[in-house]
Amino acid sequence: MDEKLQKVLARAAVGSRREMERWITQGRIKVNDKVATLGDRVTSKDKIKVDNKIINQKRTEIQQRVIVYHKPVGEVCTRDDPEGRTTIYSNLPKLRTGRWISVGRLDLNTSGLLLLTTDGELANKLMHPSSEIEREYAVRILGEVSPEIIKQLTTNVPLDDGDAHFSDVKESGGQGANHWYNVILKEGRNREVRRLWEYFGFAVSRLMRVRYGDIKLERRVRPSKSEALTEKEMLDLYKSVGLKYTVDETPKKDKSRFKANSTGSKYKGKSSSNRR
Numbered sequence: 001m002d003e004k005l006q007k008v009l010a011r012a013a014v015g016s017r018r019e020m021e022r023w024i025t026q027g028r029i030k031v032n033d034k035v036a037t038l039g040d041r042v043t044s045k046d047k048i049k050v051d052n053k054i055i056n057q058k059r060t061e062i063q064q065r066v067i068v069y070h071k072p073v074g075e076v077c078t079r080d081d082p083e084g085r086t087t088i089y090s091n092l093p094k095l096r097t098g099r100w101i102s103v104g105r106l107d108l109n110t111s112g113l114l115l116l117t118t119d120g121e122l123a124n125k126l127m128h129p130s131s132e133i134e135r136e137y138a139v140r141i142l143g144e145v146s147p148e149i150i151k152q153l154t155t156n157v158p159l160d161d162g163d164a165h166f167s168d169v170k171e172s173g174g175q176g177a178n179h180w181y182n183v184i185l186k187e188g189r190n191r192e193v194r195r196l197w198e199y200f201g202f203a204v205s206r207l208m209r210v211r212y213g214d215i216k217l218e219r220r221v222r223p224s225k226s227e228a229l230t231e232k233e234m235l236d237l238y239k240s241v242g243l244k245y246t247v248d249e250t251p252k253k254d255k256s257r258f259k260a261n262s263t264g265s266k267y268k269g270k271s272s273s274n275r276r
Contacts, residue, residue, distance in 0.1 A: 010120025
């Protein structure tokens, strides 16, 4: 059975489907020694090359691994940084085959939860706007925020790249001029949380992602460290985007990292000193 070329490469963890589509248009991928084009379909018998390196067809078998990574402020989400800054990839577990694909990104000054997977198809589903997966952030704002502004933040804010809004905004503590809020988005535009607050003139002094879907950042996962999802988390995550997870039959303990279907964040403004 044939499949779209970008889907096969994404499943092999060469990169996300979107990234593979860009590489195809850039002429970096060949099928049977001919430069590939968008729309090409391949089978297991076809010879695929990426940057003139043959892709082992065994790599196109689904590799289903997902980890939670705690990104600290100061690390970047690119594989190679021309400025020599530390990248998240230098701290990830080593893989024998494939590579880690980041499910979205966090900017230099944003910390918190990043999901990374070896399954490009899963990454594509998790990032696609149609999945409407919640992203929850703890954000520290300088200044008083009126109920009218909260209402507009959850209704409609005209940004340069289109209207946007939070699904929910909840105050979560703070002292003096600094106030903590937990906000929820269902998309992942560039710097969207910061831009929504900046539209009303508020400076964001701290920003941390604490949840992606039902996956929460546990305190035991320290900055620059990662932790694999449990079997139950994997099953729930794949199910949430309509994909199938193949359960590893090897006997092992399944210790849940979080309470199922819990959506509240445990990061409160009053305990900001523990958020690193």
